[in-house]
Amino acid sequence: MSRPALSLQVRHASKSYGGAPALVAASLELRGGEVHGLIGENGAGKTTLIKLLAGLEAPDRMQARLNGSAIDIGDSAAAYRLGLRFIHQELNIAPALSVAENLFINNPLPRRGGIFVDWSTLQRRAEAALKALGIRHISPRRRAASLSAGDAMLVKIASALIGDADSGEPRIMIMDEPTAALNSAEVDLLFAVIARLRARGDALLYVTHRLDELFRIAQRVTVLRDGSVISSQPIAETSTAQLISAMTGRGAADGEKAAVRAAAAEGVPRLLVRGLQTDAVAHASFRLGAGEILGIAGLVGSGRTELLQALLGIEPLLAGSIKLDGQALLALSPARAWQLGIAYVPEERRSQGLFLGERVSQNITLPHWERLSRLKIFLNRGAAHAESRRLGAAVRLKSAGIKQRARQLSGGNQQKLLFARAILAQPRLILLDEPTRGVDVGAKYDIYRLIRQLAAAGAGILLVSSELDELIALCDRILLMRQGRAAEALSSAGLTENQLLERCYAQP
C-alpha cells in the first residue's frame, strides 16, 4: 500500500463527572495495521474514553491528532467524518429484516426513482460488503432473526463500514467487548474478520475483559486504572500476570486458589432441604453446613435460579420442606426470608436488584429498614447512612459517597452494592446467583474475598455460577442440577473443570 500508515494520537484526555475524575490525562496512539487492546476494571475509564472518541461527550481536555494534524471531535457526526467507526457489544439488529437491510440500517437504502427500494442493487452491494470482509457464509437474503450471535456481530461490523464499501479507505474501528456474547467458534470467525481489517490498514481499538483474546489478536495493549493509563506497550513485552496486576494494582497472587475451606459443621445443618418441588424444580434434597460454601452447577435452564428463588420464597413450594437451623420455614415470602436472615444477590443486578435512580444508601439498606427505624414506622436516616458507610467500606465500594445514585456506578461496584445489602444484618444463609457475571477482574477478587470471609464468619452460602473454575475454587462441595433435579453433590477437592462439565451434561 502506498498511503502513509494511519495514525490516531490521543493526548492528555481528561474528563470528570461532577468533580469525580473518570479519565485523567490519558494518552494512547492507534496505528494502521494494529489491533490495540484496551483493558481495565469496570470504572477504570474505558467507556469514558470511547465516548470522547465518539464525540458523545465533551472532554475537559484532549488533544487528538489524525495522521499528524490536529482534529476536533466535536460531535458524533464529526467522528464519523473523520473515519471513526464504533461497534458496541450489544447486538442491535432488526430481526424482522433481512441481512442486507440490516447492513444498510444506518444508511439510505438504494432506490429507484427516489421512492422504491432497489432490491437488486441492495443485494449486490450487501454481498460485496460481506465479501470485502471475507464473510461468505451469510447470505444477504437471510432473516436477521436466524443469525447466531456471532454472525449478527459480523453483520454489525459490516454495517458500520457499509458507507465506505467502495472507497476501501482504512478506518479506525473501535470495538467494545465484541465477544461478550459469542462462543469460541464465533470468536474465531470474528478474529478472521479483524485480521482482514488489520491487513487492509485499519487501526483497531479493542476493549475486552478477556485477556487471552488480546494475546491472540492484539499488537499493543493499554491498561487503564482509575482513569489513568498505567501502561501502554507491545503485547509481546507483557504477560497475563503483569496485566492483571497493572489493572488491579494488586499482585495476581492473591488469586483464586487460595480458598480457606471451612469444615462443614457437624450437628444441625444450617440449611436442610428435603424433597423440594416447585414449577421449575422437580426435586431437590441437600444439606448445607454453617460456614460451608455449596456450589450449584448445571446448564442454563436446569433450575438453579429457581431453586434459589424457592429458598427466598419467590417461587411457591409445591412439596417438600426447608429447615433453617432446624426450624421449618412455612409460608415463606421474600420479606419473611430477609427477616429470618436469608440474603439474596439476584442474577440480573439491574432488573432484579438495584434501584438505579436511588442513592447508594437506599440501595444498601432497603431490606433492613424495619431494623433501621424508630417504632418500626419512621426511617432512621442517620442509622441507615452509618450502616451504608460501614458496609460500603467492607465491600470496598468505589463511589462518590453514599448519596451517589446507583446508576452512576460501574458494573462491579453495582454488584458490590448488592453484596453490601446482603451482608448488612449478618445473614445466616446467603443465596448468590452468578455473583461475578459481567464484573471486572478486580471486583471479582474483592467478591471472592468477601464470600470466603462470610463463610468464615459462619454463614451458609449457596453459590450458583456458570464459571466452573469459580465453583471449584470457592466451593467445598458442588451440587449438580440437571433438568430440575438436584442430582448429586460432589466434593470439589481434586475436581477438574472437564469432569464437572461432563457431569453437567450427563444423562440422568
Add this chain to the structure above:
Amino acid sequence: MNGLDAKQPAGDTISPGVFLRRYGTLIGFLLIVLFFWTQRPQTFMTAPNWINITRQMSILGVVAFTSTIVMVTGDFDLSIGALASLVGIVAGTVFQGGGTVAEAVALGLLVGVAGGVLNGMLVAYVGISAFVATLGTLTAFRGLALYISGGASIYGRAIPAEFSSFGRGAIPLGAGGGLALPNLTILALLIFFFVFVFLNYTVAGRRLYAIGGNMEAARFGGVRISRLRLLSFVISGLGAAVAGLMLFSRLSTAHPTQGEGLMLQAIAAVFLGMTLSEESQPNVGGTLIGVLILGVLANGLTQMQIDTYIQQISTGVIIILAVTLSSVSQQRRAYGRWLRRFFRRQPPGRG
C-alpha cells in the same frame, strides 16, 4: 433527534440549560405570578386574594396530595373524582335520614376507605392494571352516586348548619385585621403535612418509591409489594372522601357528579410536581407547587375576565410545556438507554 442530546451534562455542575429544565416549572410559576401582578396590580398580589386562592385550591390539593402516593408506585387512581362525588351523596343521604354530622362524616370516610380497598385489591391482588381497574370503579362509583341520589342534588334544610358553615368558616389571623385562614385551607395543609411525612420519613413511604423504581427488585429485596400498593389506594380513597366532604360542605350541596373535575386536575398537578424532582419522581412538595400553578392560573385568568374555555386551553398548554421540558432532561440523564440509541443510529454516511 434533537440537538440537546449531543452532549452529556456533567454530574453536579449545572449549566444554564440544565438549570432551566430542572427548575423551569418553578421559574414558570414565578413568571405567571409576576404576569398577573402586573396585569392586576390592585387585586392580585394581595393577602385576601392569596387566601382566596388557597381556599379555592384546598379541595383539589387534598386529592392531589393523596394521589401523589399512588403515583409514586407508578399507578394511577382515576376513580378519585367519582369517589368524592359518591361520598358527598352518601353523607347527604345520611343527613336526609336525620343523621348527625359525625355519622355522615364517619360513613363518608368509610365509603372512601372501602372504595380504596376495592381499587387496591383489584390492582395489587387480582392483578388488573391500575388504569383499567380504576376506570372500571370510576364508572361504577358514578353509577352508584346517581342511583342513590336518583340523579338529583341534595341540599336545603336537611343539611345541618354546622356542617355547611365549616366549609365557609375561617380562623381569624391576629386581632381584628380582617384576615382569616379558611378552615378548608387548614385542613388541606394538615393533609399535606401528613403526606409529606409519610412519603419522606416513613419506611412504608420510602418503600413505595422503591416499588416505583423497580418493582421486581423491591419484591426480591423483601418489600411487601401487594400490601403497600393496597395501602396507597386506601389513602387515595380516604383523600377522595375528605375532598368529597369538603366540597359538599363548601357548596352546601351534594350533586352526584360534582367531584368529576378533580381527577384530571389532580393528576396534572402531580405531573407538574414531578418536573421539579431530580429523578422525575412524584413528590408531594412538587405537587403543592403544581396545585398552586393551577390555582393561580384559574384565579388570575378569571380576574382578567378570560373565558373559562380559554382558561382550560392555557392550562393544558402549560402542563404539556412543563412535562416536555422535564422529559427532555430526563432523557439526557438516562444515558445508558441513550448510548444504545446512538449505536443503533450512526450518522448517515456520504452516500
